[in-house]
Amino acid sequence: MHEVSLATALIDLVLEQASAAQAQRVTRLVLEIGALSHVDAHALRFAVDAAAMGGPAEGATLEILEPQGTAYCLDCERSVAIAKRDDPCPGCGGAKLLVQGGNEMRLKEMEVV
Amino acid sequence: MCSVCGCGQGDKRVEDLHHSRAHVHGESGHGHDHSQGHEHGQEHDHDHADRHSHDHGHEHVHDHGPDNDHPHSLTHSQPHDHAHAHRHDREHIQAHGDGHVHESGPTTGGARILSVEQDILARNDAIAAQNRRDFQHAKTVALNLVSSPGSGKTALLVETLKRIGARFPVAVIEGDQETTADADRIRATGAPAIQINTGKGCHLDADLVRTAMQRLGLPANGILFIENVGNLVCPAGFDLGEASKMVVVSVTEGEDKPLKYSGMFAAAALMVVTKIDLLPHLDFDIERLVANARRINPTIGVLKVSAKSGEGMDRWLHWLETARALLLATD
Numbered sequence: 498m499h500e501v502s503l504a505t506a507l508i509d510l511v512l513e514q515a516s517a518a519q520a521q522r523v524t525r526l527v528l529e530i531g532a533l534s535h536v537d538a539h540a541l542r543f544a545v546d547a548a549a550m551g552g553p554a555e556g557a558t559l560e561i562l563e564p565q566g567t568a569y570c571l572d573c574e575r576s577v578a579i580a581k582r583d584d585p586c587p588g589c590g591g592a593k594l595l596v597q598g599g600n601e602m603r604l605k606e607m608e609v610v
Numbered sequence: 611m612c613s614v615c616g617c618g619q620g621d622k623r624v625e626d627l628h629h630s631r632a633h634v635h636g637e638s639g640h641g642h643d644h645s646q647g648h649e650h651g652q653e654h655d656h657d658h659a660d661r662h663s664h665d666h667g668h669e670h671v672h673d674h675g676p677d678n679d680h681p682h683s684l685t686h687s688q689p690h691d692h693a694h695a696h697r698h699d700r701e702h703i704q705a706h707g708d709g710h711v712h713e714s715g716p717t718t719g720g721a722r723i724l725s726v727e728q729d730i731l732a733r734n735d736a737i738a739a740q741n742r743r744d745f746q747h748a749k750t751v752a753l754n755l756v757s758s759p760g761s762g763k764t765a766l767l768v769e770t771l772k773r774i775g776a777r778f779p780v781a782v783i784e785g786d787q788e789t790t791a792d793a794d795r796i797r798a799t800g801a802p803a804i805q806i807n808t809g810k811g812c813h814l815d816a817d818l819v820r821t822a823m824q825r826l827g828l829p830a831n832g833i834l835f836i837e838n839v840g841n842l843v844c845p846a847g848f849d850l851g852e853a854s855k856m857v858v859v860s861v862t863e864g865e866d867k868p869l870k871y872s873g874m875f876a877a878a879a880l881m882v883v884t885k886i887d888l889l890p891h892l893d894f895d896i897e898r899l900v901a902n903a904r905r906i907n908p909t910i911g912v913l914k915v916s917a918k919s920g921e922g923m924d925r926w927l928h929w930l931e932t933a934r935a936l937l938l939a940t941d
Contacts, residue, residue: 499812499844507730514726524721528730535846535873571908582872583905593908596876602730602847610721 500537503602504544510604511554520609523554527606533566533582533599557607566599624821625790625805734848737816741823741851748828751933752836754852756874758867759840761860762884762917764792767835769917771799773927778934779832783822785814785839792837802826813844816851833934842871853933854879861885861894868903875906880913882926887916 507528515523526545530536538561549555566579570586571593577586579599585592729735745752755763767782774780782803784792793805804826806818819836828834836852838845846855857878859867862885868875875881881903883896896914903910913929915922 499847502813502844502847503730506733510726510728510730510732514724518722518724520722520724533873535843582876583869583902592905595908604726604728604730606723606725606727608721608723 500540504548525608531599531601568594738849738851757858779829856880887919
């Protein structure tokens with residue numbers, strides 16, 4: 498994924514929310530970036546710092562929660578945890594997995610003053 | 611900076627079909643901010659219920675959803691008070707690696723927690739939803755063609771448009787970083803086309819497509835082909851409002867492409883394998899490509915074509931006609 502795109506979209510969203518809450522400064526951001534979302538957390542941190550620079554969110558602490566990948570195995574007929582999209586089913590070793598969770602790219606909450 | 615793609619100013623343009631003046635973002639008097647100056651940038655249409663933010667002046671329970679089943683440490687060293695703690699299952703990437711604790715009331719120093727719960731690309735997704743409604747209203751099947759550079763998307767489109775001819779309306783939005791070469795190739799077939807140059811941007815976004823479709827006009831009861839920038843990474847994450855993403859892979863690429871770029875293959879409904887006329891000259895195992903694609907996406911449809919020899923083109927045309935018929939079959 499394009500981390501700079503995400504970072505600028507994120508900071509836009511953050512400033513919109515901060516302004517609506519009449520906050521002066523944003524001190525902490527909590528994101529959910531799913532394990533299967535193709536976002537590199539390190540690159541995202543760097544990009545968010547850069548995108549926030551010079552504005553009310555500059556210097557905000559960034560917490561990134563990483564929901565694990567989950568998929569439904571068409572062979573076992575149950576939900577299983579996976580680390581990557583091409584992982585086999587941990588139960589039966591099968592490859593017919595439909596991804597259910599782990600795609601998240603969300604701003605969960607933020608701390609403002 | 612563009613609110614969606616993060617590209618620099620002044621380098622994105624949607625071709626002006628009347629040749630009067632290109633729509634150049636970032637020129638003076640036209641700030642490159644997709645939330646301003648576009649009538650559609652303001653309306654947010656979120657799928658999720660919790661789009662509001664609110665201050666928490668009282669104790670409340672955070673709900674992390676049904677998938678929170680492995681608690682981790684709540685210890686931390688931050689010096690502030692908190693009204694309550696709760697468990698959640700998320701691993702933190704931060705160096706200290708500990709859990710975090712939500713505060714539901716004002717903390718020392720007057721800090722407040724805003725519960726936001728919004729997708730980071732919510733603005734793009736809201737515009738994509740408007741595009742999708744317009745496509746539905748005009749009965750236009752919109753297809754988002756994604757691939758690596760050089761997979762033969764434009765050649766496939768040119769041959770496809772020739773074969774569709776005047777049977778039903780078509781139009782093409784061409785995305786490239788630079789040049790109008792592809793739109794010119796499409797227009798040579800007689801089909802309406804418009805070029806979007808993304809400049810430094812590596813993908814089309816819903817707002818660029820919206821501007822382009824408003825200038826070009828939608829092919830009512832027909833098919834709109836959106837040829838995305840050649841890139842197997844970023845376009846996977848940006849909904850344009852299309853009915854389906856279709857990924858184009860040529861037989862001169864590796865069979866392991868679906869494994870290397872799994873996000874795109876997971877997002878696509880259809881994989882079109884191109885240049886199959888070259889198969890006799892190559893060590894390319896097309897069935898291994900298909901098997902790899904289905905490891906990522908068990909339900910992906912597969913078509914094999916050669917725009918040059920014409921092999922497989924009838925089936926591809928049939929797929930397009932069927933997609934159109936399905937849309938026309940309902941109100």
